[in-house]
Amino acid sequence: MEKDKTDQINKNTTLTQRLFIERENLCPLCSEQLSIRIKSYEENFTIAEEAYCESCELVTRTKDHKFN
Numbered sequence: 001m002e003k004d005k006t007d008q009i010n011k012n013t014t015l016t017q018r019l020f021i022e023r024e025n026l027c028p029l030c031s032e033q034l035s036i037r038i039k040s041y042e043e044n045f046t047i048a049e050e051a052y053c054e055s056c057e058l059v060t061r062t063k064d065h066k067f068n
């Protein structure tokens with residue numbers, strides 16, 4: 001019983017996060033779905049995440065993640 005409850009909460013969280021990501025990933029210029037590009041720099045333990053539009057080549061954001 002308790003386990004089922006936990007699973008349900010996890011599912012809801014995942015769905016909310018996915019909806020948020022989908023909304024964030026539309027091009028502000030042409031409303032096309034953005035593609036995510038991940039680059040990793042192993043020498044300084046950083047992952048750079050870029051969202052870009054294939055039709056107008058706009059890069060809307062980059063995020064750096066440290067994973068050390």
Ligand SMILES: [Zn+2]
Binds near residue numbers: 027030031054057
């Ligand atoms: Zn675009």
